[in-house]
Amino acid sequence: MSVSEEEWQKEQRRVDRVVDKINDTIDSLKKQAGHRRSEILDIRKDFWDDVTVNLDEPHEAVETATSIRQQAEVLSERERSHRHTQSRLETLKKLRNSPYFGRIDFREEGEPEAERIYLGIASHFDEESEQFLVYDWRAPVSSLYYDFSPGPAEYRTPAGTVSGEMELKRQYLIREGRILSLFDTGVTIGDDLLKEILGKQANTRMKSIVATIQREQNQIIRNVDNRLLVVQGVAGSGKTSAALQRVAYLLYRYRETLNAEQIVLFSPNPMFNRYVATVLPELGEENIQQTTFQEYLEHRLARNFRLEDPFTQLEYTLTADEKPDCPARMEAIQYKGSFDFMHLLDQYVEFLGREDLLFRDLSFRGQTIFSAKEIRDRFYSFDPALSIPDRMQRLRDWLLEELKKRKRREQTRPWVEKEVQLLDHGDYERVHRKLQHQKRFTEDTFDDFHREQQMLAEIVVQRRFKPLRKKIKQLHFVDLPGTYRQLFDRTGFLTSGDLPAHWAEISARTVEKLDRSELAYEDATPYLYLKDRIEGTRVNTSVRHVLIDEAQDYTPFQFAFLKRLFPRAKMTALGDLNQSIFAHALTGDGFNPLAVLYGEAETRVFRLTRSYRSTRPIVEFTRPMIRGGETIEPFNREGAKPTVTKAADSKDLALRVADRARALQGDGHRTIAVICKTDRESREAHEALKDRLPHRLIGKETASFEEGILVLPSYLAKGVEFDAVILYNASREQYGKERERKLFYTACTRAMHELHVYYTGEKSPFLSDIPPEHYILEE
Numbered sequence: 001m002s003v004s005e006e007e008w009q010k011e012q013r014r015v016d017r018v019v020d021k022i023n024d025t026i027d028s029l030k031k032q033a034g035h036r037r038s039e040i041l042d043i044r045k046d047f048w049d050d051v052t053v054n055l056d057e058p059h060e061a062v063e064t065a066t067s068i069r070q071q072a073e074v075l076s077e078r079e080r081s082h083r084h085t086q087s088r089l090e091t092l093k094k095l096r097n098s099p100y101f102g103r104i105d106f107r108e109e110g111e112p113e114a115e116r117i118y119l120g121i122a123s124h125f126d127e128e129s130e131q132f133l134v135y136d137w138r139a140p141v142s143s144l145y146y147d148f149s150p151g152p153a154e155y156r157t158p159a160g161t162v163s164g165e166m167e168l169k170r171q172y173l174i175r176e177g178r179i180l181s182l183f184d185t186g187v188t189i190g191d192d193l194l195k196e197i198l199g200k201q202a203n204t205r206m207k208s209i210v211a212t213i214q215r216e217q218n219q220i221i222r223n224v225d226n227r228l229l230v231v232q233g234v235a236g237s238g239k240t241s242a243a244l245q246r247v248a249y250l251l252y253r254y255r256e257t258l259n260a261e262q263i264v265l266f267s268p269n270p271m272f273n274r275y276v277a278t279v280l281p282e283l284g285e286e287n288i289q290q291t292t293f294q295e296y297l298e299h300r301l302a303r304n305f306r307l308e309d310p311f312t313q314l315e316y317t318l319t320a321d322e323k324p325d326c327p328a329r330m331e332a333i334q335y336k337g338s339f340d341f342m343h344l345l346d347q348y349v350e351f352l353g354r355e356d357l358l359f360r361d362l363s364f365r366g367q368t369i370f371s372a373k374e375i376r377d378r379f380y381s382f383d384p385a386l387s388i389p390d391r392m393q394r395l396r397d398w399l400l401e402e403l404k405k406r407k408r409r410e411q412t413r414p415w416v417e418k419e420v421q422l423l424d425h426g427d428y429e430r431v432h433r434k435l436q437h438q439k440r441f442t443e444d445t446f447d448d449f450h451r452e453q454q455m456l457a458e459i460v461v462q463r464r465f466k467p468l469r470k471k472i473k474q475l476h477f478v479d480l481p482g483t484y485r486q487l488f489d490r491t492g493f494l495t496s497g498d499l500p501a502h503w504a505e506i507s508a509r510t511v512e513k514l515d516r517s518e519l520a521y522e523d524a525t526p527y528l529y530l531k532d533r534i535e536g537t538r539v540n541t542s543v544r545h546v547l548i549d550e551a552q553d554y555t556p557f558q559f560a561f562l563k564r565l566f567p568r569a570k571m572t573a574l575g576d577l578n579q580s581i582f583a584h585a586l587t588g589d590g591f592n593p594l595a596v597l598y599g600e601a602e603t604r605v606f607r608l609t610r611s612y613r614s615t616r617p618i619v620e621f622t623r624p625m626i627r628g629g630e631t632i633e634p635f636n637r638e639g640a641k642p643t644v645t646k647a648a649d650s651k652d653l654a655l656r657v658a659d660r661a662r663a664l665q666g667d668g669h670r671t672i673a674v675i676c677k678t679d680r681e682s683r684e685a686h687e688a689l690k691d692r693l694p695h696r697l698i699g700k701e702t703a704s705f706e707e708g709i710l711v712l713p714s715y716l717a718k719g720v721e722f723d724a725v726i727l728y729n730a731s732r733e734q735y736g737k738e739r740e741r742k743l744f745y746t747a748c749t750r751a752m753h754e755l756h757v758y759y760t761g762e763k764s765p766f767l768s769d770i771p772p773e774h775y776i777l778e779e
């Protein structure tokens with residue numbers, strides 16, 4: 001409902017007043033910041049003058065250290081406060097541009113009058129009137145705006161529930177201090193505003209949804225009660241958006257104790273990382289740690305193996321039919337991602353606690369100084385009641401002690417004498433100074449030359465032993481690849497009766513790969529798990545919140561692994577089972593394994609069924625493709641019906657696709673995606689299109705995308721959206737198998753405003769599931 005002209009004027013005057021106040025604050029903060037900055041520069045400049053430096057006497061050296069520390073503390077306190085002022089200034093500049101987006105008039109029970117509450121991305125308090133001119137959207141009272149329409153309403157505060165009556169709910173679109181739109185809203189939050197926002201062109205950067213968060217999304221954003229949140233949301237239902245808003249909410253709610261570094265978001269690929277990286281800064285928050293699971297695996301494994309990435313695995317499973325090892329590999333992918341395999345590894349670890357853990361020789365200057373057998377015997381001589389990691393620590397300490405002894409023995413060897421001659425001038429000088437220093441304190445009259453030689457020999461041996469010490473400290477003496485390999489190579493200890501049918505072939509292939517120092521994607525997490533069970537689990541206790549986007553792409557094993565890795569974190573997993581495109585999910589049990597891990601009492605499951613991304617005709621076209629699709633509700637936004645076109649052959653296909661893409665561009669669409677099934681098909685499409693249509697080919701290494709026409713494989717389009725999507729070839733050949741259904745659905749649901757499907761030969765059976773009235777068949 002739009003408001004009267006007079007009311008609009010009144011509101012604009014208020015905006016002007018608030019902007020003036022914000023400007024005043026900006027001015028005074030700027031002064032403050034300038035003052036702080038010069039203070040910091042002064043401290044830096046005078047740092048050493050203000051520190052009493054005296055290193056002659058030990059007690060004075062201590063004083064010096066204290067004095068340095070104090071100065072450093074003063075400096076870092078000033079710097080912190082400067083950073084804080086700077087970030088407040090950044091936020092205020094955003095607020096000056098658009099001070100608020102919503103207003104509610106709320107009369108608390110027992111109060112005679114309603115209070116006007118204006119909501120923006122941050123609070124602004126006016127010292128003069130002692131009033132909040134703007135409330136932060138995350139303040140407890142602000143949830144009224146998202147949860148209720150005018151009428152009785154209530155909100156939760158740490159002190160209890162506050163009830164009352166909402167008398168008005170108003171929405172604003174303010175840019176550069178001008179009100180561009182103004183609506184009073186009824187039942188749902190700003191259908192009008194939402195329609196306006198959703199009708200806009202896609203962006204190469206995701207936008208915040210702060211002004212139009214829907215009630216069901218708000219529940220997810222503000223949940224702080226559960227250890228595990230699972231969000232099953234249909235394509236385009238705002239899972240990623242809600243996840244980022246949730247981060248901003250948590251940072252506000254726990255601002256005293258939580259900082260951005262303690263939150264990690266796992267996303268599907270680097271391009272997606274860039275795509276969402278602007279949302280938090282837009283909300284005035286610092287970015288959190290964003291990574292991909294693959295990045296973590298690489299960080300831990302790339303030194304020892306050539307690690308397969310998930311996209312290579314996917315590319316294999318999508319094109320593997322002709323390959324003879326396909327059934328075994330498919331089974332391996334599923335099995336190695338399961339809890340069953342994790343239990344098998346647990347049994348194996350138990351076995352290794354008793355026997356057959358493999359070790360490596362440690363050698364020095366080409367000679368074994370600790371043999372694998374010696375290390376192994378020592379390991380198994382420790383109390384078997386101790387865990388493997390505990391025994392490993394003891395073994396390490398023992399080896400380091402032994403190394404010290406051998407070091408001493410080594411110092412008198414001829415090679416050392418030779419290398420002493422090769423030491424450089426600096427080393428000699430250092431030894432000389434050290435000797436002098438010791439003499440002054442101890443007044444020792446030891447034979448100088450002899451002592452000097454001895455110390456030089458120590459330096460030589462120390463240096464040569466250093467890599468070995470490092471190896472021991474890092475437990476290099478454990479042969480982990482061999483131990484993992486042994487699981488597939490010898491079956492004596494496998495008591496589990498539930499091995500997969502192709503176990504023999506799976507084992508043979510795994511061994512072959514390991515012998516080439518390759519690790520398949522499905523082996524990476526189990527391998528790390530075994531490593532942690534043997535060496536001691538690496539945990540990250542500082543991270544408090546882990547958010548997993550596209551959670552349907554993770555195996556139960558990976559979830560269990562992440563839970564162990566972040567023992568103090570709460571987990572938010574967001575996904576859509578209808579977009580499960582990895583082979584491990586084919587026989588999966590949805591998100592149940594995740595709930596099993598955390599237990600029912602700690603888990604809360606949210607379902608989002610409304611799709612905001614695509615126009616209604618696109619949702620009507622895509623939902624019959626999947627089971628249960630009828631529950632997907634389109635947001636009521638009109639648009640053209642999707643088209644389906646048959647091309648005569650591959651040449652004709654490229655021609656038509658190029659024409660369509662050009663036409664879409666002519667119509668003003670800015671991001672147009674030509675989505676192919678695989679990387680292989682993308683490259684073929686790229687070849688066919690390159691002389692006809694300017695475009696960019698996107699591969700798994702691509703870090704960001706720009707506006708224009710993009711050609712990319714379906715799995716890289718995940719999570720991202722485009723103004724218009726052209727599905728390159730929806731033939732039966734490409735999308736014919738049941739397991740390709742979700743891939744097809746995922747590709748089609750990337751479209752916001754237009755979707756055009758092409759095919760050659762016979763069309764995909766998934767298209768036959770769509771009632772003909774939902775699309776236009778083009779010639």
Ligand SMILES: Nc1ncnc2c1ncn2[C@@H]1O[C@H](COP(=O)(O)OP(=O)(O)OP(=O)(O)O)[C@@H](O)[C@H]1O
Nearest residue numbers: 209212213214235236237238239240241612613719
């Ligand atoms: N409350 C909202 N207000 C405005 N826009 C919204 C809202 N919720 C979602 N959207 C928009 O809908 C689109 C889809 O959102 P998002 O990418 O977060 O969905 P998703 O559930 O993660 O999708 P998918 O699983 O298909 O990748 C985005 O353009 C987002 O801005």
